[in-house]
């Protein structure tokens with residue numbers, strides 16, 4: 001996947017892109033990620049990229065010319081046949097989640113636009129942006145961290161990026177549930193034992209325990225997720241047990 005990020009602060013992103021799984025995804029050829037400096041495209045003799053808002057008000061607005069020229073430049077250099085989505089990182093956007101990460105991971109190329117100050121001139125959004133996405137209901141100082149969050153969650157889903165031990169099939173949100181708890185050595189830590197079933201070597205039992213724990217975590221911490229999920233007959237049975245046990249514990 002080719003990913004271009006239009007930003008005023010490429011240095012903020014370069015280090016994130018070159019480390020850990022994002023770095024490895026690139027050396028394996030699964031992703032090519034580049035932060036492109038919008039300021040390099042300013043036609044203004046002072047290289048400025050922002051100006052006062054028409055109509056007054058506080059803050060500055062990013063001007064359209066450098067962004068549009070940077071966008072044109074990256075689009076020209078991405079050699080894919082498919083339509084390329086341009087994502088503007090904004091708290092006004094659709095809220096990002098695992099389903100959206102999966103959807104974006106099926107694209108051949110993505111362009112992210114990071115705003116700063118009071119945001120970008122609306123004409124840029126009208127002209128080139130296909131998706132406005134927020135990473136949550138809070139306001140950050142710019143779009144770089146949101147772009148990095150989204151890119152991390154998308155790239156790790158690309159084929160060949162995670163190895164088998166890191167596979168995402170068991171993890172939270174993959175099947176609409178939170179993940180079961182994990183334990184490692186030692187078997188006993190400060191008087192607390194690892195659940196016996198995990199030491200039993202009985203894979204069917206371990207699997208059943210994990211599915212039960214996964215439902216329990218979800219019911220206790222994110223019951224809203226259960227409203228959206230179609231449960232299997234087994235899961236319904238487990239959930240009933242969990243609910244009855246917690247109701248008894250409350251009494």
Ligand code: ADE
Nearest residue numbers: 089090091134135140146
């Ligand atoms: N830019 C500023 N805040 C943001 C948020 N919550 N999500 C995406 N982009 C943003």
